[in-house]
Amino acid sequence: MSCTTQHVVEAMRSAANSVSEHRDELVELDRAIGDGDHGENMERGFLAVRNQLELTVPESPAAALKSVATSLISSVGGAAGPLFGTAFLRASTAVGDAETLDGPTVAAALRAALDGVTARGKAEREDKTMVDALAPAAEAAEAASTTAGSGPSAVLRAAAEAAETGARTTVSLIAKKGRASYLGDRSAGHLDPGARSVVLLLNAFADVTGA
Ligand code: ADP
Ligand code: MG
Numbered sequence: 001m002s003c004t005t006q007h008v009v010e011a012m013r014s015a016a017n018s019v020s021e022h023r024d025e026l027v028e029l030d031r032a033i034g035d036g037d038h039g040e041n042m043e044r045g046f047l048a049v050r051n052q053l054e055l056t057v058p059e060s061p062a063a064a065l066k067s068v069a070t071s072l073i074s075s076v077g078g079a080a081g082p083l084f085g086t087a088f089l090r091a092s093t094a095v096g097d098a099e100t101l102d103g104p105t106v107a108a109a110l111r112a113a114l115d116g117v118t119a120r121g122k123a124e125r126e127d128k129t130m131v132d133a134l135a136p137a138a139e140a141a142e143a144a145s146t147t148a149g150s151g152p153s154a155v156l157r158a159a160a161e162a163a164e165t166g167a168r169t170t171v172s173l174i175a176k177k178g179r180a181s182y183l184g185d186r187s188a189g190h191l192d193p194g195a196r197s198v199v200l201l202l203n204a205f206a207d208v209t210g211a
Protein backbone atom coordinates (compact mmCIF):
# COMPACT_ATOMS: atom_id res chain seq x y z
CA MET A 1 0.00 0.00 0.00
CA SER A 2 1.11 3.55 -0.44
CA CYS A 3 0.41 6.90 1.06
CA THR A 4 -2.39 8.96 -0.49
CA THR A 5 -3.04 12.69 -0.31
CA GLN A 6 -5.65 11.92 2.33
CA HIS A 7 -3.04 10.03 4.38
CA VAL A 8 -0.73 13.06 4.22
CA VAL A 9 -3.54 15.33 5.43
CA GLU A 10 -4.38 12.90 8.24
CA ALA A 11 -0.70 12.67 9.16
CA MET A 12 -0.60 16.46 9.56
CA ARG A 13 -3.71 16.42 11.70
CA SER A 14 -2.13 13.75 13.87
CA ALA A 15 1.07 15.81 14.08
CA ALA A 16 -0.95 18.85 15.17
CA ASN A 17 -2.56 16.80 17.94
CA SER A 18 0.75 15.40 19.12
CA VAL A 19 2.42 18.79 19.17
CA SER A 20 -0.50 20.21 21.19
CA GLU A 21 -0.36 17.30 23.62
CA HIS A 22 3.38 17.83 24.12
CA ARG A 23 3.26 21.61 24.13
CA ASP A 24 4.25 21.97 27.80
CA GLU A 25 7.06 19.46 27.47
CA LEU A 26 8.48 21.40 24.50
CA VAL A 27 8.13 24.66 26.42
CA GLU A 28 10.06 23.18 29.37
CA LEU A 29 12.83 21.87 27.12
CA ASP A 30 13.19 25.27 25.45
CA ARG A 31 13.04 27.07 28.80
CA ALA A 32 16.16 25.16 29.90
CA ILE A 33 18.37 26.15 26.94
CA GLY A 34 16.40 28.69 24.90
CA ASP A 35 13.63 31.24 25.36
CA GLY A 36 10.81 28.86 26.29
CA ASP A 37 8.60 29.34 23.26
CA HIS A 38 9.19 26.19 21.23
CA GLY A 39 5.97 24.51 22.40
CA GLU A 40 3.92 27.58 21.55
CA ASN A 41 5.68 27.99 18.21
CA MET A 42 5.03 24.39 17.18
CA GLU A 43 1.44 24.40 18.42
CA ARG A 44 0.63 27.65 16.62
CA GLY A 45 2.33 26.42 13.45
CA PHE A 46 0.53 23.10 13.30
CA LEU A 47 -2.85 24.62 14.15
CA ALA A 48 -2.30 26.89 11.14
CA VAL A 49 -1.33 23.82 9.10
CA ARG A 50 -4.51 21.99 10.11
CA ASN A 51 -6.76 24.96 9.45
CA GLN A 52 -5.29 25.62 6.02
CA LEU A 53 -5.62 21.96 4.99
CA GLU A 54 -9.30 22.12 5.95
CA LEU A 55 -9.82 25.39 4.12
CA THR A 56 -8.14 24.31 0.89
CA VAL A 57 -8.16 20.55 0.34
CA PRO A 58 -4.92 19.65 -1.50
CA GLU A 59 -5.06 17.64 -4.71
CA SER A 60 -1.77 15.79 -4.37
CA PRO A 61 0.75 14.77 -1.70
CA ALA A 62 3.09 17.49 -3.01
CA ALA A 63 0.36 20.14 -2.73
CA ALA A 64 -0.39 19.02 0.84
CA LEU A 65 3.29 19.22 1.82
CA LYS A 66 3.61 22.63 0.19
CA SER A 67 0.58 23.88 2.11
CA VAL A 68 2.22 22.68 5.34
CA ALA A 69 5.40 24.56 4.47
CA THR A 70 3.58 27.80 3.69
CA SER A 71 1.52 27.62 6.90
CA LEU A 72 4.58 27.00 9.06
CA ILE A 73 6.65 29.73 7.45
CA SER A 74 3.87 32.30 7.70
CA SER A 75 2.72 31.51 11.24
CA VAL A 76 5.90 30.74 13.20
CA GLY A 77 8.38 33.51 13.94
CA GLY A 78 11.03 31.46 15.76
CA ALA A 79 13.94 29.58 14.23
CA ALA A 80 12.04 26.30 14.04
CA GLY A 81 9.19 27.63 11.84
CA PRO A 82 11.26 28.55 8.78
CA LEU A 83 13.44 25.46 9.28
CA PHE A 84 10.54 23.01 9.41
CA GLY A 85 8.87 25.06 6.66
CA THR A 86 11.91 24.58 4.43
CA ALA A 87 11.91 20.87 5.29
CA PHE A 88 8.31 20.44 4.10
CA LEU A 89 8.90 22.61 1.03
CA ARG A 90 11.85 20.46 -0.06
CA ALA A 91 9.87 17.30 0.72
CA SER A 92 7.08 18.63 -1.52
CA THR A 93 9.50 19.17 -4.40
CA ALA A 94 11.05 15.74 -3.85
CA VAL A 95 7.75 13.86 -4.18
CA GLY A 96 7.01 15.71 -7.42
CA ASP A 97 3.82 14.71 -9.19
CA ALA A 98 3.47 11.31 -7.50
CA GLU A 99 -0.21 10.60 -6.80
CA THR A 100 0.68 8.28 -3.93
CA LEU A 101 3.92 7.88 -2.01
CA ASP A 102 5.74 4.57 -1.70
CA GLY A 103 8.54 3.77 0.77
CA PRO A 104 11.45 5.00 -1.37
CA THR A 105 9.62 8.25 -2.17
CA VAL A 106 9.03 8.89 1.53
CA ALA A 107 12.74 8.23 2.17
CA ALA A 108 13.69 10.64 -0.63
CA ALA A 109 11.36 13.26 0.87
CA LEU A 110 13.05 12.91 4.26
CA ARG A 111 16.49 13.23 2.68
CA ALA A 112 15.35 16.38 0.85
CA ALA A 113 13.91 17.75 4.10
CA LEU A 114 17.25 17.24 5.85
CA ASP A 115 19.13 18.90 2.98
CA GLY A 116 16.77 21.87 3.19
CA VAL A 117 17.27 22.27 6.94
CA THR A 118 21.06 22.10 6.66
CA ALA A 119 21.12 24.48 3.67
CA ARG A 120 19.07 27.01 5.57
CA GLY A 121 20.35 26.60 9.13
CA LYS A 122 23.95 25.56 8.42
CA ALA A 123 23.95 23.20 11.38
CA GLU A 124 26.05 20.08 11.25
CA ARG A 125 25.53 16.92 13.21
CA GLU A 126 26.44 17.26 16.89
CA ASP A 127 25.65 20.99 16.89
CA LYS A 128 22.71 20.03 19.17
CA THR A 129 19.81 20.88 16.87
CA MET A 130 16.95 19.16 15.07
CA VAL A 131 19.58 17.94 12.58
CA ASP A 132 20.76 15.41 15.19
CA ALA A 133 17.34 13.75 14.94
CA LEU A 134 16.58 14.38 11.27
CA ALA A 135 19.91 13.15 9.82
CA PRO A 136 19.80 9.66 11.36
CA ALA A 137 16.08 9.54 10.51
CA ALA A 138 16.80 10.18 6.82
CA GLU A 139 19.51 7.51 6.81
CA ALA A 140 17.32 4.93 8.53
CA ALA A 141 14.49 5.72 6.13
CA GLU A 142 16.74 5.08 3.14
CA ALA A 143 17.99 1.81 4.62
CA ALA A 144 14.44 0.66 5.41
CA SER A 145 13.14 1.64 1.98
CA THR A 146 15.55 -0.70 0.24
CA THR A 147 14.03 -3.68 2.07
CA ALA A 148 11.54 -5.28 -0.30
CA GLY A 149 7.97 -4.52 0.58
CA SER A 150 8.73 -1.70 3.02
CA GLY A 151 5.88 0.75 2.69
CA PRO A 152 5.67 4.35 3.93
CA SER A 153 4.70 3.32 7.43
CA ALA A 154 7.66 0.94 7.91
CA VAL A 155 9.98 3.59 6.48
CA LEU A 156 8.60 6.28 8.79
CA ARG A 157 8.68 3.92 11.79
CA ALA A 158 12.40 3.25 11.16
CA ALA A 159 12.96 6.99 10.75
CA ALA A 160 11.13 7.78 14.00
CA GLU A 161 13.15 5.23 15.95
CA ALA A 162 16.44 6.58 14.60
CA ALA A 163 15.29 10.14 15.34
CA GLU A 164 14.56 9.13 18.93
CA THR A 165 18.06 7.72 19.38
CA GLY A 166 19.57 10.76 17.67
CA ALA A 167 17.55 13.19 19.79
CA ARG A 168 18.80 11.46 22.94
CA THR A 169 22.40 12.15 21.91
CA THR A 170 21.70 15.90 22.04
CA VAL A 171 21.52 15.75 25.85
CA SER A 172 25.28 15.58 26.31
CA LEU A 173 26.14 17.91 23.41
CA ILE A 174 27.15 21.57 23.63
CA ALA A 175 25.00 23.71 21.33
CA LYS A 176 26.76 25.33 18.38
CA LYS A 177 23.72 26.76 16.60
CA GLY A 178 20.56 28.59 17.61
CA ARG A 179 19.75 30.28 20.91
CA ALA A 180 21.07 27.39 22.99
CA SER A 181 24.57 28.16 21.68
CA TYR A 182 24.50 31.42 23.68
CA LEU A 183 24.76 29.23 26.80
CA GLY A 184 28.01 27.60 25.69
CA ASP A 185 28.99 24.69 27.98
CA ARG A 186 25.87 25.24 30.08
CA SER A 187 23.72 23.95 27.22
CA ALA A 188 24.98 20.42 27.97
CA GLY A 189 22.72 18.18 30.05
CA HIS A 190 19.49 19.11 28.24
CA LEU A 191 17.55 17.57 25.38
CA ASP A 192 17.25 19.82 22.33
CA PRO A 193 13.61 20.88 21.86
CA GLY A 194 13.73 20.91 18.05
CA ALA A 195 15.13 17.37 18.00
CA ARG A 196 12.26 16.31 20.26
CA SER A 197 9.78 17.86 17.82
CA VAL A 198 11.25 15.85 14.95
CA VAL A 199 10.57 12.67 16.96
CA LEU A 200 6.99 13.75 17.68
CA LEU A 201 6.30 14.54 14.01
CA LEU A 202 7.79 11.31 12.66
CA ASN A 203 5.92 9.18 15.19
CA ALA A 204 2.68 10.92 14.30
CA PHE A 205 3.29 10.39 10.57
CA ALA A 206 4.21 6.72 11.04
CA ASP A 207 0.99 6.11 12.97
CA VAL A 208 -1.28 7.20 10.15
CA THR A 209 0.43 6.57 6.85
CA GLY A 210 -0.77 2.95 6.92
CA ALA A 211 0.76 -0.25 5.51
P1 ADP B 1 13.77 30.18 18.71
O1 ADP B 1 15.09 29.59 19.07
O2 ADP B 1 13.86 31.23 17.66
O3 ADP B 1 12.97 30.60 19.91
P2 ADP B 1 12.31 27.68 18.60
O4 ADP B 1 12.41 27.70 20.08
O5 ADP B 1 10.94 27.48 18.05
O6 ADP B 1 12.94 28.99 17.97
O7 ADP B 1 13.20 26.50 18.02
C1 ADP B 1 14.41 26.13 18.62
C2 ADP B 1 14.95 24.91 17.91
O8 ADP B 1 15.32 25.22 16.59
C3 ADP B 1 16.20 24.34 18.55
O9 ADP B 1 15.88 23.44 19.58
C4 ADP B 1 16.92 23.66 17.39
O10 ADP B 1 16.56 22.30 17.26
C5 ADP B 1 16.39 24.39 16.19
N1 ADP B 1 17.43 25.23 15.58
C6 ADP B 1 17.80 26.47 15.93
N2 ADP B 1 18.75 26.95 15.10
C7 ADP B 1 18.98 25.94 14.19
C8 ADP B 1 19.84 25.80 13.05
N3 ADP B 1 20.67 26.78 12.67
N4 ADP B 1 19.79 24.64 12.36
C9 ADP B 1 18.95 23.65 12.71
N5 ADP B 1 18.11 23.73 13.77
C10 ADP B 1 18.13 24.86 14.50
MG1 MG C 1 12.62 29.17 21.46
Ligand code: MG
Residues within 6 Å of the ligand: 035, 037, 078, 079
Ligand atom coordinates in the same frame (compact mmCIF):
# COMPACT_ATOMS: atom_id res chain seq x y z
MG1 MG D 1 11.87 32.37 20.22
